[in-house]
Amino acid sequence: MDLSLIDWSRAQFALTAMFHWIFVPLTLGLGVIMCIYETIYYRTGDEKWKRLAKFWIKLFGINFAIGVATGIILEFEFGTNWSNYSYFVGDIFGAPLAIEGIVAFFLEATFIGVLFFGWDKVSKGFHLASTWLTVGGATISAWWILVANAWMQFPAGMDFNPDTARNELTDFWAVALSPVAVNKFFHTVLSAWMLGAAFVIGISSWFLLKKRNEEFAKNSIKVATLVGIAGIVLTFWTGHGSAQKVAKYQPMKLAAMEGLYEGQAGNELIGFGIVNPAKTLDNDKDAILLKIAFPKMLSWLATNDVNAFVPGIKDLVYGNEEHNIVSVEQKMEYGKVAQEALRTYREAKKTDNSEQAAIAQATLNENMQSFGYGFFHDAKEAIPPVGLTFYAFHIMVILGGYFLLFFIAYWWLNKKGILAKNKLLQLLGLLSIPLAYICSQAGWIVAEVGRQPWAIQNILPVSASVSKIPTTSVQITFFVFLAVFSILLIAELGIMLKAIKKGPEE
Amino acid sequence: MENIIFYQHYWWFLVSLLAALLVFLFFVQGGQSLVYQIGKTDSEFQLLLDSLGKKWELTFTTLVTFGGAFFASFPLFYSTSFGGAYWVWMLILFSFVIQAVSFEYIHKQGNLLGKSTYKAFLFTNGLLAPILVGAAVSTLFFGGEFIINRGNIVDAANPTISAWTTNWHGLEAVWGGTTHFHLWNVVLGLAVFFLARSLGCLYFINNIDNNEIRSRSRKQLLINAIAFLVCFLPYLINLLFKDGLTEQANGVLVVENYKYFHNLLANPWLIALLLVGVVGVLYGFIIGSFCKKSTKGIWFSGIGVVLVVLTVLLLAGFNSTAYYPSNTDIQSSLTVSNSSSSLFTLRTMSVVSLFIPFVIAYIWYVWRKLDKK
Known part of the structure; x- marks a missing residue:
């Protein structure tokens, strides 16, 4: 199989998935926050909350459109670029995608119309229900797509059928409710709440900075910080769960996340460090330079036991008899x-x-x-890119820690009226928006780069999953998508900025 | 064994029904392709946009669900067609990408590209999507250039199960100059395009209370309906006289003369479905074009289109027919029995399909609410 074809196909999938993931977390996170604003309006009848809800719904709509545009490619890309994969596991993998369409997409597509066109046509209650159903549809959609993704990381509920030369579903619930899927869903969706909260706080900080719509901004921040706190605390909690699942089902990914070559009992967790580019599997150089580490914490993170053995890349490649690891x-x-x-x-x-x-x-x-x-x-083909996985993991965790402090601090600062007076804090609020996106993207890089070379863990590597099409075809579509998505992203940002500058309707 | 045959046919029916609904919902694309001809002034264009803007997501979602359902029920088709006819599918998807942002962004300040570009995007989607989807559907009768070998999965040097045998990767179906070109694919593509435009006209007549728009829509309807019939009727007649592939009990595929005509005779209820559909389509066209007061043509033509497309697709898959013939290797051709998911998956998905009436019910309810004046 042509290596460049595999790499270009991976690059195209990464490109389209990462573009899509710019918009999805905002849909999920901002969606929940605007639902809360509208719920407050419904309960209190206070027009200021309606104004607030309408403004954030407008931004939600701008973001939603491009999220839809970038999403359609992903579903069909499994067929166009990963056709062997699609056949080999289509009996299992197709079902969540179809369920997503039937159960979730129609819900979103139908009720979002009410969100934008229904203010004067339906009752307050029906409009509120539609807002929740749109966001509920997006969240259910996330459930099924994450079920599909989790299944690739932890294939379950199937048997191989040698007559059809493919894997076939034998237990639907083992797929739909697999522990990896459940954990992945909550970790991903709750981290999206964090991003949505950072977005609302950042934009509201800009209003404070400009001394415009200050009451509006303070009310926006009040709800967003609470959603942010809930989101980030639960993201950390489910992150711990994720690490344990990775340790159990994808130990090579965990070793790459930590740049761990030689496993040991009571392993340290690296807070941050620099990966030594000269390190290879066969030399004795230090893997990490200039690290800050927490003793025994990796063992705790992976197993809840500070003295547990966590295998390194060498143990996993060469095997470790003492710990029953097969080479x-x-x-x-x-x-x-x-x-x-x-x-x-x-x-x-x-x-x-x-x-x-x-x-x-x-x-x-x-x-x-x-x-x-x-x-x-x-x-050695079994080893994922260590540097990228390591940095992505640590950037995600460090930024996660930052946002935990950020949300708590901004909730308190807003409550005490300090935020409204301090320009530096307002600026920091605004600048935190891109950090939330970096954090979110880093999480997916850990999940997807860290599981290389597998399309389906232990069953099918990407090299055997790819469609047999000319490399030049994939190169062309890669650059077309890069150009089109970049232009649309710039357009989206332009529209978003204009809408923000215009501010909430009086 | 009997059991799986039922589920395979049930899912072929559902996928066909989704495709039929998609073709009906192409009234959105048809409407988009008419924005220059019917929306002459800014305010008229705005009326068209507002009207289509409330419905486009449903077409889009139906396409995505169609893809997901086809993947789940007939994964070998999904991997063979999408992975092989790469360019056709990529162009279709590309046209939907630019559509999805256009309705939302066209009138927004700071949209970078300007109103006329988004208008052109809508037109492009309205032009490309029906033609290419029509041509792709036609390959269900006229075949694709692929070979399938499941044993390849254990060949480390070439593990590809489905492989396309031309470098055109799908474009050969609609592009001249190669030996794999089939004029009929283009004819069906054009038929679907004119049909979408006709339905777009009927939709405008029904949904927009504006005399100018209604009058222009009626004129355009007549032209496009005639163009549709000129393309579609010869296609349908040719189809009924054309050879097809039959799967024998041992799984071997053989050529059968007048295969699709035989399929029609073997299922007399399809004849009834086809006739009712054709009458519905024509009646909708006639009252839309000539009855100045009637706004209900979309319902007759819409339901008629669903019935006709459903019939045509059932002809492709029922009665042990190869619904995706391989022009390279007959035995690689796909039938509902050799390309479906396992019984367990089909049965599980069938439970999920029980949600569909509920989905249709709430869509209907919300449409009515939003269309209230």
Whole structure:
């Protein structure tokens, strides 16, 4: 398989997914906040809350449109660029996407119309219900897409069928409610609340900075900081859950997140450090330079036990008998045995040799869990890009910590009236918006770069998932999407800035 | 075994129904392709935009759901067609990307590209999407250039299961100059385009209370309805006389003369469906064009279109027919039985499909609320 085709296909997916993820968290986070504003209006009948809700709904709409535009590509890209993957696991993976369409998309698409066109046409209660249903639809949509994503990281609820040469669903609930999916959903959606809150606080800080609509800004901040606090606290909590799931099901990802080459009991957690570019699997150089570390905390993070053993990249590649870790080379052997057994099975079926088919199937079943390793040529292929995963993880955690302090502080500063008077704090509020986006994107980089080279953990690497199309075709579409999405993003920012400058309607 | 045959056909029916609804909802694209001809002044254009702006998301969502449902129920089609006819699908998606922002951004200050660009985006989507989707649907009868070998998954050097055999990656279906070109794909593409425009006219007549717009829409309706019939009727007749592939009990595919005509005869209820549909489409066109007071043509033509498209797609997949013939290797052709998901997945998804009437009910309810004057 042409390596450049794989890399360009990955680049295109990364590009389109990251663009899409600029808009989705704001839809989810700002959505909940504007629902609360409108709920307060519904309960109090106070027009100032309606004005507030209408302003944020306007910004929500600007963001929503481009979120929809960038989202359609992703669903179809599984087919256009990852067709082998689509066949190999389509029996399982297609279902969440279809359910997302039937259950969630129509809900969003239908009720968002009421949000914008219904103020004078429907009752207050119906409008409020529509606002919640739109955001509820977006959140349910996130559930199903994250179920699909979680399944790729932790494949469950399926069996391999050698007759159709694909994995087939055997337990729907094992997929829909897998522990990885549940955790991923809450971690992702709650982090989106954090981003939405940072957005509202940042824009409101700008109004304070400009000494415009100050009452409006203070009321906006009051609700947003509380949503932000709830969001970030729960994001940390589910982040701990995520780390434990990663430790259990994707230990190589965890090792890359920490730049950990040699595992040990009671492992330290690196607060921040610099990855040594000269470090390789086979030399003894230090992996991390200039680090700030917390003793034993990685073991706690991964297992809740400060003395637990956390394997490093070397343990995982070369194996570690003491801790029952099988080497990648050994798994490659198992994988090749599985693939050979599948080949034998299919030949035996063609010649109606049922005895041989039964033996081959037994061998296949025995080795199926390492099927994907059979595609490797070198054990080192199992290692994800360490530097990118490490930095993304630490940037995410550091910014997460920053936002925990930020939301608590701004809630208090706003309550005491200090924020309204202090320009520096207002500026910091505004500048925190891009930090929230960086934090959010970093989280996805950890999840997706850290799981390389797998499309489906242990079962199918990206090299065996890609569509067989000319590399130049993917290069062309990559640059077309880059250009179009960039232009649309600039347009979106321009519209958003104008709408913000205009401020809430009097 | 009997059980899975039921679910495979149920899902082919649902996917066909979604596609049929999508073609009906292309009245949005048809309307977009008419913005220059019907919306002559700024205020008229605004009326068209307001009217279409309340409905475009439904077409968009139906397309996405159609993709998801096809993926879930017939993953081998999804991987073969999307991964093979790359350029056709990419162009369709690209046209929907530029559509999705246009309704929201066209009148907003600071929109970078200016009103005329977003208007052109809407027109482009209105032009490209129906033509390309129509051509793509036509390949369900005229085939694609692919081969399938499930055994490839264990070939580390070439693990691709479905592979396209031309470098045109889908464009050969609508582009001259190669041996794989089929004029009929273009004809159906044009038919869907003119149909979308006709439905767009009927929608404007129904939804916009403006004499100028209604009068221009009636004129455009007549022209586009005739163009649609000129393209579609020969296509339909040709289809009924054309060869197709039948899957035998042992899974082997063989050529059968007049396959689609035989399919129609084997399912007499499809004949009834087709006739009712055709009558509905024509009646809607006639009252839309000639009855100056009638605004209800969209309902007759709309329901008629759903029935006709549904029939045509059921002809493609029912009765052991290869619904996606391979022009490269007949035995690689896809049928509902050799390309579907497992029984368990189909059955699970069938439970989810019970939500569909509920979805239709709330969409209907909200539409009525928003269209209240």
